Amino acid sequence: MAITGASGALYAQRLLDNLDPTAHEIHVVISNYAHVVLAQELPEGLRLPPGVPTHGLKSMNVPFASGSNPFDAMVVIPCSMGTLGRIAHGFSEDVLLRAADVMLKERRKLILVPRETPLSLVHVRNFELLLLAGAILLPANPSFYTRPQTITGVVDTVVARVLDHLGVAHNLVARWQAEEEKH
């Protein structure tokens, strides 16, 4: 899991809150700018599940920097347009970008949760490149049909979709059930 300097640190926190470190091997990489946004948006700091390590950007001495380690998935949440563009264009100069590059080349699951508005053509072209390369683009666009009552509830509508794509079972948000037709 990678956290970048886009707004939406709570998305990262809620994903961490809903991953079981005893069931999965989880690693966290935090970009330099993410520290600034985390301080602003989560003043009490990021809560990591027990035993989950964080890694600096510069050391490639991590298991997920090489395709020979079969990690199942990587989520960049929230994903800045800067990081998204660097991944789209194959920049691989730090651990976060290298790990994303590995996921794409090994055809493993790379889930990007971009947050930016409005979008420019540059962003959209980068989206297109990443989709063609096999990434899953899951924008931080909350939904409201389950009538979330708290900010966490709103955030969880996005985190639930991330968990769905990771294949992790959850009961975060009620699923849509069309009303049965009345005769």
Ligand SMILES: Cc1cc2nc3c(=O)[nH]c(=O)nc-3n(C[C@H](O)[C@H](O)[C@H](O)COP(=O)(O)O)c2cc1C
């Ligand atoms: C408070 C704050 C909020 C930001 N929100 C966003 C955002 O929502 N989306 C985005 O793409 N960049 C956002 N940025 C800008 C990124 O932090 C900036 O482009 C940075 O270079 C991204 O670096 P990184 O991708 O290595 O984390 C924000 C910056 C700050 C300080």
